[in-house]
Amino acid sequence: MVQENLTLAIEILGTIAFAMSGSFAAMQKRLDPFGILIIAFVTSVGGGTVRDLLLDVPVFWMHDMIICSVVFITCIVSMIFKSVEKRFRVTLFIFDSIGLGLFTIVGIQKGMNADLNPLICITLGTITGCVGGISRDILLNKIPLIFRKEIYATACIVGGGIFLILVKYTTLSYAFVQIFTILLIVAIRTFAVKYEWQIPKFYGVDDNAEM
Amino acid sequence: MVQENLTLAIEILGTIAFAMSGSFAAMQKRLDPFGILIIAFVTSVGGGTVRDLLLDVPVFWMHDMIICSVVFITCIVSMIFKSVEKRFRVTLFIFDSIGLGLFTIVGIQKGMNADLNPLICITLGTITGCVGGISRDILLNKIPLIFRKEIYATACIVGGGIFLILVKYTTLSYAFVQIFTILLIVAIRTFAVKYEWQIPKFYGVDDNAEM
Amino acid sequence: MVQENLTLAIEILGTIAFAMSGSFAAMQKRLDPFGILIIAFVTSVGGGTVRDLLLDVPVFWMHDMIICSVVFITCIVSMIFKSVEKRFRVTLFIFDSIGLGLFTIVGIQKGMNADLNPLICITLGTITGCVGGISRDILLNKIPLIFRKEIYATACIVGGGIFLILVKYTTLSYAFVQIFTILLIVAIRTFAVKYEWQIPKFYGVDDNAEM
Numbered sequence: 001m002v003q004e005n006l007t008l009a010i011e012i013l014g015t016i017a018f019a020m021s022g023s024f025a026a027m028q029k030r031l032d033p034f035g036i037l038i039i040a041f042v043t044s045v046g047g048g049t050v051r052d053l054l055l056d057v058p059v060f061w062m063h064d065m066i067i068c069s070v071v072f073i074t075c076i077v078s079m080i081f082k083s084v085e086k087r088f089r090v091t092l093f094i095f096d097s098i099g100l101g102l103f104t105i106v107g108i109q110k111g112m113n114a115d116l117n118p119l120i121c122i123t124l125g126t127i128t129g130c131v132g133g134i135s136r137d138i139l140l141n142k143i144p145l146i147f148r149k150e151i152y153a154t155a156c157i158v159g160g161g162i163f164l165i166l167v168k169y170t171t172l173s174y175a176f177v178q179i180f181t182i183l184l185i186v187a188i189r190t191f192a193v194k195y196e197w198q199i200p201k202f203y204g205v206d207d208n209a210e211m
Numbered sequence: 212m213v214q215e216n217l218t219l220a221i222e223i224l225g226t227i228a229f230a231m232s233g234s235f236a237a238m239q240k241r242l243d244p245f246g247i248l249i250i251a252f253v254t255s256v257g258g259g260t261v262r263d264l265l266l267d268v269p270v271f272w273m274h275d276m277i278i279c280s281v282v283f284i285t286c287i288v289s290m291i292f293k294s295v296e297k298r299f300r301v302t303l304f305i306f307d308s309i310g311l312g313l314f315t316i317v318g319i320q321k322g323m324n325a326d327l328n329p330l331i332c333i334t335l336g337t338i339t340g341c342v343g344g345i346s347r348d349i350l351l352n353k354i355p356l357i358f359r360k361e362i363y364a365t366a367c368i369v370g371g372g373i374f375l376i377l378v379k380y381t382t383l384s385y386a387f388v389q390i391f392t393i394l395l396i397v398a399i400r401t402f403a404v405k406y407e408w409q410i411p412k413f414y415g416v417d418d419n420a421e422m
Numbered sequence: 423m424v425q426e427n428l429t430l431a432i433e434i435l436g437t438i439a440f441a442m443s444g445s446f447a448a449m450q451k452r453l454d455p456f457g458i459l460i461i462a463f464v465t466s467v468g469g470g471t472v473r474d475l476l477l478d479v480p481v482f483w484m485h486d487m488i489i490c491s492v493v494f495i496t497c498i499v500s501m502i503f504k505s506v507e508k509r510f511r512v513t514l515f516i517f518d519s520i521g522l523g524l525f526t527i528v529g530i531q532k533g534m535n536a537d538l539n540p541l542i543c544i545t546l547g548t549i550t551g552c553v554g555g556i557s558r559d560i561l562l563n564k565i566p567l568i569f570r571k572e573i574y575a576t577a578c579i580v581g582g583g584i585f586l587i588l589v590k591y592t593t594l595s596y597a598f599v600q601i602f603t604i605l606l607i608v609a610i611r612t613f614a615v616k617y618e619w620q621i622p623k624f625y626g627v628d629d630n631a632e633m
Contacts (some may be wrong), residue, residue, distance in 0.1 A: 026518055034365040038337070049265070054471070054481050060266050065328055126460070138349060154456040162608060245576040251549070260476070270476050276539055283541075349560060 007109065008173055010062075010102045010182075011048075012070055017099030018044035019071045022136050023078035029140050033079060040075045041068075044099075046132035051107050051124055054088055055114055093193070094186065096133065097155075101185035104129035104156045105178055118164050125163075126156040129185075144203060154192060159185035218320065219385055221313045221393075222259075222271075223281055228284045228310030229255035233347050240351050244290060244393045250347055252279075252285045255310075257343035262318050262335055266325055304404070305397065307344065308366075312396035315340035316389055319374060329375050336374075337367040340396075365403060368419035370396035428597055429531065432524045432604075433482075435472075436491055439521030440466035441493045443559050445500035451562050455501060461558055462497045463490075466521075468554035473529050473546055477536055515615070516608070517575075518555065523607035526551035526578045527600055530585060540586050547585075548578040551607075576614060581607035 022043030026036040026156050044090040052059045107128025111121030130152040163181040166172055172180075233254030256272050262365040263270045272278040318339025324334030341363040374392040377383055383391075443550040444465030448458040467483050474481045483489040529550025533543030585603040588594055594602075 032365055034368050037368070038341075041334070053264055053475055054484060056267075056478075056480065058267065061599040062265060062327065064332060065330065068328075068330055068334070116484065117490075119487065119490055120484060123463070123490070130460075134561065139345070154454055157456050157459070186278040233455075243576055245579050248579070249552075249575040252545070264475055269478065273476060273538065273542060276541065279539075279541055279545070348554065 006178065007106065011106055011179065012066070014099045014102030014106065015044045015067055015070050016074050018132050019074035019103065021099060021133070023075050023098040024182035025081055025136055025140055027078070035175070037072070037075050037077065039139060040078070041071050042139060043132045043136040044071050044074075046135040047103055047130065048132075051128045052111060052130045054124065054127070056109065057110075057114075068127040074139040080129055094190075097186040097189045098182070098188060100129045100152060100155060101159065102132070103132070104160055104185060105163060105182055108160050118168075121155060121164065122160040126153060126161040129156045152189070155185045155188040158188055217389070218317065220390065222317055223277070225279055225310045225313030225317065226255045226281050227285050228313065229232060229305040229343050230285035231289055232307040232310060232344070234352055235394040236347055237251075237294055237370040247290065248283070248286050250350060251289070252282050253350060254343045255282050255285075257316055257346040258318070258341065259343075261342045262339045265335065265338070266321065268321075269326075275328070308397040308400045309393070309402060310324050311340045311344070311363060311366060312370065312393035314343070315371055315396060316374060316393055319371050327418040329379075332375065333368060333371040336371040337364060340367045363400070366396045369399055428600070429528065431464055433528050433602065434488070435611050436521045436524030437466045437489055437492050439517040439524065440498055440508040440554050441615065443497035443518040443521060443555070445497050447558055447562055449504055450501070458501065459476070459494070459497050461561060463493050464561060465554045465558040466496075468557045469525055469529070469550040469552065470554075472553045473532060473550045476546065477532065479532075480495075497505035516612075518521045518607040519611045520612060522555070522574060522577060523581065525554070526607060527585060527604055530582050540590075543586065544579060544582040548575060551578045562624070574611070575610050577607045577610040580610055595606070 019040040022040035023036050025043075026039035031039065045067060048060050087203060092168075104125040106125075108125035112126040117122070146155045159181050162184060163177060166177045166181070167174065170177075230251040233251035234247050239249035242250065257279060259271050289300075315336040318336035319332045321339075324336040327335070344363060370392050373395060374388060377388045377392070380383065381388075441462040444462035445458050447459035447465075448461035453461065466491060470482050507515060514614045526547040528547075530543045532550075533564040540547070581603050584606060586600060588603070589596065592599075
């Protein structure tokens with residue numbers, strides 16, 4: 001029961017984090033309020049929707065108003081705080097990373113509940129964590145998608161792998177492992193972004209390539 | 212029975228409208244005939260496909276040749292009329308908007324038939340109306356996707372909300388409400404596009420942003 | 423039994439071909455190893471995943487480690503051979519086309535097994551063959567997506583149509599028809615790419631268009 005509540009709390013916190021990241025990204029592109037709502041919605045439910053379609057279970061936001069209400073309220077709050085956007089930028093990067101960590105763990109848990117192979121569970125976790133942010137960037141036509149994307153991927157796969165190892169081969173409490181892994185994913189991503197800032201020239205783009 | 216025929220007619224008209232919009236967009240990008248067919252297909256069935264996957268019902272075009280035949284014939288007709296493309300441009304904008312209105316209402320109705328919450332119904336209607344056009348623009352690599360997207364969203368959400376209110380709280384005939392709301396969505400979108408033409412400079416793009 | 427093994431072999435060969443094409447495309451964009459793995463995975467399972475969701479059957483890579491292992495091993499091998507990338511370029515174009523041919527035929531067969539209309543089968547084959555490559559290009563933000571996309575489409579539709587005609591109206595052995603059609607799709611695509619190189623100016627892009 002406590003565990004169930006913790007998992008629901010993780011899902012709602014992740015939804016809030018991604019809805020904020022989607023809203024602010026959409027406001028940076030100067031969309032109107034309904035456009036912002038759409039981007040916030042896609043960012044926060046995109047990953048879980050693909051996960052549920054792959055698992056062939058009912059899509060989590062279709063029969064329950066909690067998630068949609070959370071997205072809606074987060075969106076309104078983000079728009080009210082629009083004026084302080086610049087100050088929020090670093091905070092928001094952290095929020096986006098927290099969302100990534102939270103959703104990756106939720107995805108892995110749903111895969112474990114369906115008795116899937118551990119590697120498939122990590123794949124599901126990565127999909128749950130990454131698809132929302134990737135969709136947001138594609139819809140907003142953001143050019144440097146590729147840089148963010150790989151950081152998403154690396155953090156999810158490494159963090160998810162460590163989560164599975166800690167759950168299976170240690171006697172640490174499940175709640176502790178969840179929170180530790182989420183913080184680890186946030187840390188990996190933050191490190192990766194800092195690292196990228198230092199060596200941007202290695203990431204040349206070669207669009208003339210034949211393939 | 213009459214209502215069922217009206218809904219089928221709305222679905223087919225929407226398919227024709229979006230298939231035309233997809234065909235002409237693909238011809239502007241100078242695709243070959245099969246590429247045009249693919250884009251027309253994705254534009255007209257994309258939204259309904261995602262809707263049916265979310266509802267976990269059989270995908271509407273998989274077990275029935277009507278929709279595929281309509282797309283195929285519309286495509287051929289569009290290619291024959293390719294030479295008069297420039298004249299058709301404004302007409303096509305109207306067609307695209309009509310498709311948006313028709314598909315939004317179809318999506319909301321399918322959500323209502325599945326006894327979903329009204330807000331989820333509006334979400335389904337928006338998905339049905341928008342996904343085809345968004346996919347078309349992503350596949351054709353159209354840069355100003357973002358401007359169209361928000362107009363899609365705003366028109367769908369406002370029109371869909373008014374549709375639900377009129378159906379639930381008035382005694383107006385269902386057929387009248389359908390046609391009125393479809394025309395309203397077309398009107399909203401046309402207004403939005405005109406409005407955008409007047410203040411393009413407010414839509415600056417800030418790609419250097421960290422998030 | 424022999425036929426079943428041949429179909430499995432075709433699926434695995436297609437997975438290898440697309441995983442290589444995805445890996446090399448990701449390495450050209452200088453992604454880190456996990457980013458490369460993600461792109462290879464999306465490229466090789468994307469088409470089949472959409473096909474299985476549309477058919478409402480279990481997604482082929484979810485309950486079976488063969489496909490995931492093949493992608494993983496192919497990815498490692500590609501990274502080891504990274505240094506010889508330039509030499510591999512033409513070979514890789516061939517691999518990508520072979521993947522296209524193999525997956526198109528697999529998709530058509532799955533549609534035939536589900537007793538779908540022949541035109542829907544060709545559509546499924548085209549989706550199975552094209553979605554992976556299109557997703558790869560969208561994720562990697564490759565600009566000339568459109569040129570590749572239509573070649574994909576044309577080769578799939580023509581090859582798939584000929585496959586169905588040969589299966590239904592001739593007495594040729596099924597294995598021969600499979601291999602012949604796969605080679606035909608490779609040939610059509612190679613011809614199309616060569617043709618495009620000769621008339622690039624016809625493919626002007628008109629982004630100022632209203633629609």
